Amino acid sequence: MTVHLKDIAAYTGVSIKTVSNVVNGNYEHVGPKTRTLVLEAIKKLNYKPNVAARHLRKAPVGVLAYAFPDLANPYFAEVGEAIVAVANQQGYTVLLDFTSAQRDKELNVLTGLQPHLLDGVILDSHALDLEDIVLNDTQRPIVLLGERLFGASVDHILIDNVAASYTATKHLLSLGKRRIAAIGVQQCRSEAPSLRLQGFIQALTEEGLAVDEALLLEGGLWHRADGAAAMRRLLSLDEPPDAVCCFNDLMALGALSVLNESSYRVPGDIAIIGIDDIEDGRYANPALSTIAPDKHEIARLAVTLLVERIKGTRNGPPECIKAPFRLCPRASTLG
Amino acid sequence: MTVHLKDIAAYTGVSIKTVSNVVNGNYEHVGPKTRTLVLEAIKKLNYKPNVAARHLRKAPVGVLAYAFPDLANPYFAEVGEAIVAVANQQGYTVLLDFTSAQRDKELNVLTGLQPHLLDGVILDSHALDLEDIVLNDTQRPIVLLGERLFGASVDHILIDNVAASYTATKHLLSLGKRRIAAIGVQQCRSEAPSLRLQGFIQALTEEGLAVDEALLLEGGLWHRADGAAAMRRLLSLDEPPDAVCCFNDLMALGALSVLNESSYRVPGDIAIIGIDDIEDGRYANPALSTIAPDKHEIARLAVTLLVERIKGTRNGPPECIKAPFRLCPRASTLG
Numbered sequence: 184m185t186v187h188l189k190d191i192a193a194y195t196g197v198s199i200k201t202v203s204n205v206v207n208g209n210y211e212h213v214g215p216k217t218r219t220l221v222l223e224a225i226k227k228l229n230y231k232p233n234v235a236a237r238h239l240r241k242a243p244v245g246v247l248a249y250a251f252p253d254l255a256n257p258y259f260a261e262v263g264e265a266i267v268a269v270a271n272q273q274g275y276t277v278l279l280d281f282t283s284a285q286r287d288k289e290l291n292v293l294t295g296l297q298p299h300l301l302d303g304v305i306l307d308s309h310a311l312d313l314e315d316i317v318l319n320d321t322q323r324p325i326v327l328l329g330e331r332l333f334g335a336s337v338d339h340i341l342i343d344n345v346a347a348s349y350t351a352t353k354h355l356l357s358l359g360k361r362r363i364a365a366i367g368v369q370q371c372r373s374e375a376p377s378l379r380l381q382g383f384i385q386a387l388t389e390e391g392l393a394v395d396e397a398l399l400l401e402g403g404l405w406h407r408a409d410g411a412a413a414m415r416r417l418l419s420l421d422e423p424p425d426a427v428c429c430f431n432d433l434m435a436l437g438a439l440s441v442l443n444e445s446s447y448r449v450p451g452d453i454a455i456i457g458i459d460d461i462e463d464g465r466y467a468n469p470a471l472s473t474i475a476p477d478k479h480e481i482a483r484l485a486v487t488l489l490v491e492r493i494k495g496t497r498n499g500p501p502e503c504i505k506a507p508f509r510l511c512p513r514a515s516t517l518g
Numbered sequence: 519m520t521v522h523l524k525d526i527a528a529y530t531g532v533s534i535k536t537v538s539n540v541v542n543g544n545y546e547h548v549g550p551k552t553r554t555l556v557l558e559a560i561k562k563l564n565y566k567p568n569v570a571a572r573h574l575r576k577a578p579v580g581v582l583a584y585a586f587p588d589l590a591n592p593y594f595a596e597v598g599e600a601i602v603a604v605a606n607q608q609g610y611t612v613l614l615d616f617t618s619a620q621r622d623k624e625l626n627v628l629t630g631l632q633p634h635l636l637d638g639v640i641l642d643s644h645a646l647d648l649e650d651i652v653l654n655d656t657q658r659p660i661v662l663l664g665e666r667l668f669g670a671s672v673d674h675i676l677i678d679n680v681a682a683s684y685t686a687t688k689h690l691l692s693l694g695k696r697r698i699a700a701i702g703v704q705q706c707r708s709e710a711p712s713l714r715l716q717g718f719i720q721a722l723t724e725e726g727l728a729v730d731e732a733l734l735l736e737g738g739l740w741h742r743a744d745g746a747a748a749m750r751r752l753l754s755l756d757e758p759p760d761a762v763c764c765f766n767d768l769m770a771l772g773a774l775s776v777l778n779e780s781s782y783r784v785p786g787d788i789a790i791i792g793i794d795d796i797e798d799g800r801y802a803n804p805a806l807s808t809i810a811p812d813k814h815e816i817a818r819l820a821v822t823l824l825v826e827r828i829k830g831t832r833n834g835p836p837e838c839i840k841a842p843f844r845l846c847p848r849a850s851t852l853g
Contacts, residue, residue, distance in 0.1 A: 248613075254599040255797070257592060264589045267616055276626060278583075279614035281602055291611060300635050407801050436801055443803040462590070466742050466771055468778040468803040 186230040195224045205314075206230075222314060243302045243493060246276045247486070250292040252284035252309040255406055256433055257461040259307065262328070265482030266305060273490055275302070284309035293325065303489045308332055309373050324492035326485045330374040338488040339503040342476045344375055348382035350510050351428050351456045351474050356390050358516060360426035360454055363387065366413040366438060367402035367430025376402075379430045379458070398424055402434050410434030414441040425453060426516075432457035432464045432473055439467060439515065454516040469514030480506045521565040530559045540649075541565075557649060578637045578828060581611045582821070585627040587619035587644040590741055591768055592796040594642065597663070600817030601640060608825055610637070619644035628660065638824045643667055644708050659827035661820045665709040673823040674838040677811045679710055683717035685845050686763050686791045686809050691725050693851060695761035695789055698722065701748040701773060702737035702765025711737075714765045714793070733759055737769050745769030749776040760788060761851075767792035767799045767808055774802060774850065789851040804849030815841045 188206065192199045197217055204213050205221040213221075224230075249266050251259040267277045278301070282288035289311050292304055303324040308331050316325065316332055327339040348365075355363050365383050369376050384394055400416060403409035410429055414437065417423055429435035435457030439449065447453050449469055456472040457464060464471030484504055491497035523541065527534045532552055539548050540556040548556075559565075584601050586594040602612045613636070617623035624646050627639055638659040643666050651660065651667055662674040683700075690698050700718050704711050719729055735751060738744035745764055749772065752758055764770035770792030774784065782788050784804055791807040792799060799806030819839055826832035 254595045254602070255592075257590075257595075260589045260592075260595060263616065267589070267618075276623075277616070279616060281598065281612070281614060283602075288611075407797060411801070436798075440801040440803065440805075462742060463771075463798055466746070466775040468775065470775075 186228045188230075190228060191221060191224050191230055194228060195220050197221060244300065245274060246278060246301050247303050247305065247489065248278045248280050248292055248301050249305045249307075250280040250282050250289060251307045252282050253404075254281045255404075256431070257463060258431070258433075258459045261461060262307075262478050262481060265479050266486060269479075269482050269486040270490075273486060275486075275490065282310070286310040290315060293323070302493045305485045305489060324489055326489045326492075328481065328485060330378055333503070336501050338485075338492065338501050340481050340484045340488070340506060341503070342481075342508045343505050344378035345382040345385070347458055347474045347476070347508050348379035348428060348430065349386045350382075350508075351458060352383050352386035354472070354510055354512060354516060355426040355428060355454055355456060356386060358426075358450070358454060361392065362395070362398070362422070362424045363392075363426045363428060364398035364400065364417050364424035365428050365430065366400045366410055366417075366434050367405055368399045369401040369403075376430060383428055402430060405431050405434055407433050407437035407440070410437030411441050412437075414438035418445060418447070423447075423453065426450075427453060427455045429455065429457045432459040432461045432471060435471055435473070435515075436463060436467055439469075439471065443468070450514070450516050450518050456516055460511055465513070467515070469518075472513045472516040473511050474508050475511050476508045477506050521563045523565075525563060526556060526559050526565055529563060530555050532556065579635065580609060581613060581636050582638050582640065582824060583613045583615050583627055583636050584640045585615040585617050585624060586642045587617050588739070589616045590739075591766070592798060593766070593768075593794045596796060597642075597813050597817060600814050601821060604814075604817050604821040605825075608821060610821075610825065617645070621645040625650060628658070637828045640820045640824060659824055661824045661827075663816065663820060665713055668838070671836050673820075673827065673836050675816055675819045675823070675841060676838075677816075677843045678840050679713035680717040680720070682793055682809045682811070682843055683714035683763060683765065684721045685717075685843075686793060687718050687721035689807070689845055689847060689851060690761040690763060690789055690791060691721060693761075693785070693789060696727065697730070697733070697757065697759045698727075698761045698763060699733035699735065699752050699759035700763050700765065701735045701745055701752075701769050702740055703734045704736040704738075711765060718763055737765060740766050740769055742768050742772035742775070745772030745774075746776045747772075749773035753780060753782070758782075758788065761785075762788060762790045764790065764792045767794040767796045767806060770806055770808070770850075771798060771802055774804075774806065778803070785849070785851050785853050791851055795846055800848075802850070804853075807848045807851040808846050809843050810846050811843045812841050 188199050188202050191202045201213055202221055205218055247270055249263050253259055263279055270277045280292045289308055301323055305326050307328040313332055325337045327337055329341055330344055367376055368380050387394055400413040427438055429438055435455055439455055442449050442453055458474040460473045460475030464473055523534050523537050526537045536548055537556055540553055582605055584598050588594055598614055605612045615627045624643055636658055640661050642663040648667055660672045662672055664676055665679055702711055703715050722729055735748040762773055764773055770790055774790055777784050777788055793809040795808045795810030799808055
């Protein structure tokens with residue numbers, strides 16, 4: 184028996200409009216208690232949204248989407264390039280969808296676009312909630328990238344973020360640096376900053392070093408300008424750091440530009456390292472040390488799993504796979 | 519009366535297969551004479567390809583595509599970001615289509631994707647022929663960006679490329695530089711290199727300087743590595759240049775990294791300038807002088823014209839509009 188919105192409404196005693204709001208992720212006018220009530224009823228009655236859309240589903244069209252949050256960060260362009268290359272080898276066209284980390288745009292790529300348009304989506308989400316994924320039932324397979332929505336019951340590819348920043352910080356410690364700052368520490372919807380902070384603190388703690396709160400700086404949008412602003416604040420301290428671990432390369436490049444205009448020498452006075460290994464950093468002056476996620480492996484895994492789900496050759500439970508990364512020490516730490 | 523492929527075949531005396539090849543742009547097995555014959559017949563008989571697709575055409579779906587050739591070049595990401603911003607304001611979603619400058623991918627965005635998927639396309643083409651655009655009759659409006667396919671009978675937005683490199687070169691001359699090299703000179707399907715070379719030569723000639731062929735270097739894919747390789751060749755000359763005009767910023771950043779590792783000082787020994795004003799260059803060491811195309815105006819014009827064509831509020835002949843640019847002198851030329 185097909186369960187409809189009105190059945191959920193009758194079961195919970197809330198209006199159809201409210202049930203619809205929960206199903207469509209419009210939580211503004213729905214209190215947390217009602218939301219939980221409706222979500223539990225949806226699970227209990229085994230309600231499947233978009234059954235109509237499912238009946239409309241057609242043969243594969245050979246098109247995948249890669250939805251990513253930030254066009255200004257070459258990391259996503261480099262991953263996108265790798266995804267396009269792998270997908271093309273497997274006969275798929277890839278459309279890139281730039282979401283600005285906005286919830287409505289991320290929802291749009293999952294459910295809003297024409298139902299026949301896409302066979303599947305690779306989504307680096309920065310705004311959706313777990314329910315958005317769980318409730319999504321357009322039968323359009325999804326592979327998640329990045330540090331959010333763990334337990335969303337879809338395949339998920341990422342790197343070990345704690346180990347990445349731990350490795351970067353250990354590298355700075357191995358060079359004799361002791362007063363190490365971090366740029367990119369913040370509360371936000373992605374878990375990347377807190378995981379990277381965790382690895383940073385772990386490395387310092389293992390070395391018997393205390394964490395100085397004054398050396399933990401936010402990084403705004405994680406762009407060059409944010410790294411530059413944070414570096415200026417660090418240089419204005421009575422006791423500036425002797426090294427900086429930036430939680431991505433763009434912030435590190437911004438920080439580096441401030442150091443280049445200062446009287447501090449890199450890496451003698453202040454060493455600097457990032458995470459991402461974007462091409463930009465390899466051509467910087469001095470060249471930027473970094474942690475390099477294996478972008479080709481991330482792309483290969485994401486496309487392969489997605490295509491297998493589309494073709495139905497993979498039917499097991501969702502997998503969460505960690506792609507490898509490696510330390511790339513360059514002149515910004517080694518001199 | 520509807521003209522069919524077989525009418526063209528009968529009129530020209532070639533096979534339907536050959537006519538189909540010409541219509542679909544598969545020229546491998548069609549000689550130039552036959553191709554011209556068929557194209558002339560198509561014009562004369564007023565053949566309209568894809569009449570079937572036209573009948574399938576539905577109401578607007580609120581989706582535009584921006585198809586661009588190179589994900590590794592932030593110039594296209596920055597233009598794309600501006601296009602997305604303007605299109606969103608006007609209520610449109612934008613899908614980004616990365617074509618790798620490949621003909622089949624560019625054709626795909628014009629005609630191959632689901633007919634109901636896209637309302638219109640902004641295309642920075644690096645591989646299509648004029649006939650591909652002229653013959654395209656999916657009634658999906660197109661706006662062209664960049665230096666190709668002039669006279670394609672669709673709206674076209676670009677900057678004055680001759681004036682751009684002329685301005686860059688004049689800036690180097692105004693600083694007393696006399697032995698000026700150019701990187702990015704080459705034969706390719708885009709006209710940007712030859713237009714930029716024209717402006718470069720014009721500036722030298724006005725100053726009474728001869729063009730030294732040894733100082734005109736190719737630039738491969740116009741990436742950082744290509745600029746670096748060209749700069750190494752220039753430094754190996756008996757008489758290296760005292761300034762370099764790179765035909766884009768990425769090559770300039772590659773060239774700069776080679777100079778930073780050499781004993782030459784920038785800009786004292788060798789000044790360097792690019793074209794594009796990507797953010798990367800603003801944070802380089804030294805900061806990169808450049809020519810900044812007005813990317814927001816390019817995006818605004820492209821989206822506005824496209825949306826007007828889609829809505830039918832613009833019906834006049836196609837326009838070719840030049841967006842403004844400006845010189846941004848920074849430390850790589852001014853010191």
